[in-house]
Amino acid sequence: MPLQEERIPLAALAGIIATVTVFAVAQGLTYPLLSFILERQGTTPGLIGLSAAMTPLGFIISAPLVPAMALRLGGARLAILCSSMAAVALIAIGWTQEVWAWMPLRFLLGFFANPLYVISETWLISITPAARRGRIMGLYSSIVSGGFAIGPLSLGLVGTQGWPPFMIGITAFLFCGLTVLAVVPRLPKMPHEGEPTSVAGFFKLAPLLLFAVFSAAAFEQTVLSMFAVYGAAYGSGEERIASLITCFIAGNAVLQILLGRLAEQVGSGRTMLFCVLAALAGCLLLPLVFNSWLIWPLVVVWGGVSFGIYTQSLIQLAERFTGHALIAGNAAFAFVWGIGGIVGSPATGLTMQLIGHEGLPWSLGLLCCVLAVFLIAARVDKAS
Structure with a gap:
């Protein structure tokens, strides 16, 4: 295989991994943060679990819609839109602080988070040479897992009271959109x-x-x-x-x-x-x-x-x-x-x-x- 076919577009690779990693930090933060808040409010364990289930439910409902949305809007536009809407959903969650209002909002958080993972993994697979696919996909999985772990750890720095922990998540969601915007020219098109x-x-x-x-x-x-x-x-x-x-x-x-x-x-x-x-x-x-x-x-x-x-x-x-x-x-x-x-x-x-x-x-x-x-x-x- 010619050498040029083995080259990896490093800027695009770094942008894709950075985007989904920061998103993982924000998601990893929201699960324990919201559980802590609900527990302080005296919410029952069953209701806390039901509230947490809304995010994966959003993943499930949005998944069948992602291929058509990605092909119609383009991967970059959809990723930027979803990052922005996830930030809006988290702002609304921080503003309301009420378990029943959080049910639809946490559903929307999962609904808007899911397309970003689908698009990022599609981009990553598209630009990765077959000979290096194992290492790069392993690197991707490792970094994203690290992002999920960093989310809860950040609560130890800012606590779980007030807006500071929410601002970490909101900033992370917005940073995702900005990162995608910065590397748009280097990103592959959605495969047709x-x-x-x-x-x-x-x-x-x-x-x-x-x-x-x-x-x-x-x-x-x-x-x-x-x-x-x-x-x-x-x-x-x-x-x-x-x-x-x-x-x-x-x-x-x-x-x-x-x-x-x-x-x-x-x-x-x-x-x-x-x-x-x-x-x-x-x-x-x-x-x-x-x-x-x-x-x-x-x-x-x-x-x-x-x-x-x-x-x-x-x-x-x-x-x-x-x-x-x-x-x-x-x-x-x-x-x-x-x-x-x-x-x-x-x-x-x-x-x-x-x-x-x-x-x-x-x-x-x-x-x-x-x-x-x-x-x-x-x-x-x-x-x-």
């Missing part, structure tokens, strides 16, 4: 080749790939929301549990580049299967090592390989699809990520209620088992 494909149509093209994304979302959201309950059953204090969750997120962020490089060496299919089996091993080991020092390296690796399933899914999307199907695929990813985020925690919580706290690793382990069986069956079918 191929037959128009809807999100529903993409489900027929890659059902296993979408199930992998669903599994990654359900796994991550379940650990983040239910690990405190699991740890409390072992008598762990809040500080230790919070530190373990931080290590889980850190592994999520740190290991994606390594997993992306591995995908370049042995293939994204094999690497995804490795991630699934490693996540399953983590589920089996969790009860055995929870009260020992081994829990710390375990949750780091557990976080990395569980989110690695999503990173490998992105790489496979780039390998298999172009044009309209690529945009529809990214939108379908966002749709099933929202479904996984909504379904995973309640299903695991019900299991824990029925069989006890070990329902957490059992539920996640069963999910990994099902995905592993499907992946192995697909490889056998392809080989035959």
Whole structure:
């Protein structure tokens, strides 16, 4: 392959990653911030959970609309519009401070956030050479995960009272739009080749790939929301549990580049299967090592390989699809990520209620088992 085909437009790459990372910081901040405020107001846990579910619901509802909007408005215009509207939604949230008013506003926040992820990942796949795709998609996943982690940490600097924490999120949303505006001339156009494909149509093209994304979302959201309950059953204090969750997120962020490089060496299919089996091993080991020092390296690796399933899914999307199907695929990813985020925690919580706290690793382990069986069956079918 000629050298010029291997060149990466660094300005566009930096602009795309910076845009979605800052957006992730803002989103990572809003979840704990709004929960803290509602808890101070005496809101019931069930209502706090329902309020939080509005954002992934916005992801789900907006996903089928993104391909048509991106092709009609153009990726850059849609990204700038969504960044601006997300800032307006967060201003309204900070202004109202009332749980029922927050329901539609948090829905709108998810509705406007989702297109930015779809567009950014489509841009990133479009400009990334195949030979370096694993590393760059791993870098993207790592930085975005870091952005989500920085959001909650920023609350330690400004607190959760008044407008200061809201201003961080609002500024981040607006900065996204300005970043896109600054790199517009260097951004690729939305791909137009191929037959128009809807999100529903993409489900027929890659059902296993979408199930992998669903599994990654359900796994991550379940650990983040239910690990405190699991740890409390072992008598762990809040500080230790919070530190373990931080290590889980850190592994999520740190290991994606390594997993992306591995995908370049042995293939994204094999690497995804490795991630699934490693996540399953983590589920089996969790009860055995929870009260020992081994829990710390375990949750780091557990976080990395569980989110690695999503990173490998992105790489496979780039390998298999172009044009309209690529945009529809990214939108379908966002749709099933929202479904996984909504379904995973309640299903695991019900299991824990029925069989006890070990329902957490059992539920996640069963999910990994099902995905592993499907992946192995697909490889056998392809080989035959």
